[in-house]
Amino acid sequence: MSALDVIAIGRIGVDLYPEQHGRRLADVESFRKGLGGSATNVAVAAARLGRRSAVVTRVGEDPWGVYCREALAAYGVDARWVGTDPRLRTPVTFCEVHPPDDFPLLFYREPTAPDLEVSVEQLDPDAIAAAGLVWTTGTGLSREPSRTAVLTALDLRTGEGRRRLAVHDLDDRPMLWPEGERHADWSAEAVRHATVVVGNRAEAAVAVGDLPPREQAQALLELGPEIAIVKQGPAGVLGATRAGEVVELPATPVEVVCGLGAGDAFGGALCHGLLAGWPLERVLRFASAAGAIVAGRLLCAAAMPTAEEVEAHL
Numbered sequence: 001m002s003a004l005d006v007i008a009i010g011r012i013g014v015d016l017y018p019e020q021h022g023r024r025l026a027d028v029e030s031f032r033k034g035l036g037g038s039a040t041n042v043a044v045a046a047a048r049l050g051r052r053s054a055v056v057t058r059v060g061e062d063p064w065g066v067y068c069r070e071a072l073a074a075y076g077v078d079a080r081w082v083g084t085d086p087r088l089r090t091p092v093t094f095c096e097v098h099p100p101d102d103f104p105l106l107f108y109r110e111p112t113a114p115d116l117e118v119s120v121e122q123l124d125p126d127a128i129a130a131a132g133l134v135w136t137t138g139t140g141l142s143r144e145p146s147r148t149a150v151l152t153a154l155d156l157r158t159g160e161g162r163r164r165l166a167v168h169d170l171d172d173r174p175m176l177w178p179e180g181e182r183h184a185d186w187s188a189e190a191v192r193h194a195t196v197v198v199g200n201r202a203e204a205a206v207a208v209g210d211l212p213p214r215e216q217a218q219a220l221l222e223l224g225p226e227i228a229i230v231k232q233g234p235a236g237v238l239g240a241t242r243a244g245e246v247v248e249l250p251a252t253p254v255e256v257v258c259g260l261g262a263g264d265a266f267g268g269a270l271c272h273g274l275l276a277g278w279p280l281e282r283v284l285r286f287a288s289a290a291g292a293i294v295a296g297r298l299l300c301a302a303a304m305p306t307a308e309e310v311e312a313h314l
Contacts (some may be wrong), residue, residue, distance in 0.1 A: 002080065003130040005051040006271050009041025009153055010056040010171075011115045012138040013091035014064045017258065017298055025106060035071040035301040037115065038171050038264055039137050045268020045290070045304040047076040051132075051275065054078035056122060056153075058114035064090035066112075075301060083122055085114035092108065097298075100256040101233070111144060120147040120152050127154045129164070132275045134274075135267065136194075137171035138203065141186040143178065154193035162179055163195060163226075165274055169267060171200025172206050191223045198229040198270060200263070213238045213247065215255040227280065229270070231263065235250070237288055239280050247281045252292035252313070261300030266291035268304060291314045 007098045015036030016027040034043065043053040055077055059065030061084050070288060073077040074196045094106040098196035128134055134157050140150040157166035177183050187207040191197050197220050201213060208219035213230045217240035220228035229239045234248040273283030290310050291304070297303035305313075 002293065003132065004054050004127065004134060005132040005275055006046040006201040007044060007051040007056060007128060007131045007133075008053065008135040008138045009044040009056040009118065009150060010294075011091075011113070012040040012059060012068055012248050012261045013037045013069060013093055013113070013115075015300060016092060016094050017094070018097055019299065021099065023096070025096050025204065026092055031094075031146065033067075035068060035075070036298040037091075038139065038169065038267075039135060040068075040072070040077075041075045041261060041264035041300050041304070042070075042135050042169070042267040044301040045074045045265050046271045048304040049268060049307050049310075051272055052078070054081060056081040056084050056118060058083040058117050058122075060084070060090040060114050067118065070270040071301065081122060081124065083114070083118070085117055090115065095258075095260060097174040097258050099258070101259065103258060103260050105260075107175065116140070116143045116146040118149045120149050121276035122153055123149060123153055123156075125156055127213030128153050133165040133167060133271050134188065135167050135271065138187055138190070138194065138199075139171050139173050139176055141190055142173075142176050142181065147186065149192065151193060154190060158193050158195060164198065166194045166269065167196040167198065167267075167274070168194035170197065170207060172199070172203040188223060191220060191225060194225050196227045196229070196251050196274065197225045198231070200231040200233065201307045204230050214240070217246075229284070231266065237284055238279065239284050241280060245280060247284055249281070249284050249288060252288045254292040254294045254296045258298050260293045261297075261303055262291035264299065264300060265294035265304055269310065272307070285314060286310055
């Protein structure tokens with residue numbers, strides 16, 4: 001079987017979006033169900049753009065786990081490395097929708113989630129080494145055995161002199177980290193193993209400090225990646241390379257419906273552009289447009305655009 005374009009490692013679950021916007025969760029009367037989890041959404045986004053993608057994760061032995069597997073198949077995402085945990089339930093996440101920028105989340109992932117039980121033994125070293133790009137996330141560092149699996153996957157891409165595309169999404173969810181864990185240390189360690197790092201300003205601050213965007217990008221680059229991307233929401237996006245190139249773009253205009261999937265759409269489009277070998281500016285314009293399209297829709301996975309939709313938006 002030929003190598004995959006994108007292998008994403010990390011969260012999966014069921015998202016429940018309120019059909020009544022501008023209300024407290026306690027006042028919502030009905031919800032729409034969707035596939036969720038950051039790494040899963042990125043794999044879906046890449047598949048929608050025509051890339052062969054897979055996700056390495058775990059679900060519970062329950063109806064929601066069945067739904068996740070069936071949804072992955074429907075979106076064209078390879079699910080061969082989706083394991084089943086007999087003890088833990090598939091996570092469910094609720095949100096409130098208060099456009100343009102307030103989307104509180106309520107996670108049901110206790111005592112832990114199956115996707116944090118991904119271990120080194122679940123990895124396929126040959127497939128990871130052969131893939132066009134591997135995507136990892138910060139949440140995957142929050143607990144063992146997932147943490148070691150994430151760092152091992154990155155090492156398969158960049159260890160011993162290798163420099164294959166390995167993107168680390170800083171993906172900071174403080175509420176999912178156990179108290180006392182070395183959050184900043186593990187974040188910086190993953191960045192050292194990546195060739196590309198992406199995150200918003202708050203996420204970058206965890207790894208390198210609360211600095212202006214250019215300084216954050218430079219500090220991230222000094223840890224080892226070749227490209228650092230700092231997302232700034234309404235202020236746009238900044239990308240920088242070790243070769244000294246800096247690209248700053250304004251935000252793509254959009255009437256926001258729900259911003260929760262925009263970052264994952266950006267991520268899937270980033271994968272697409274990097275694999276295509278585009279210049280950094282084109283990559284960022286394309287990814288920003290993809291994120292804007294999803295911000296104008298309600299769901300995450302189901303909202304991911306095709307390449308034609310992104311080009312039309314541009």
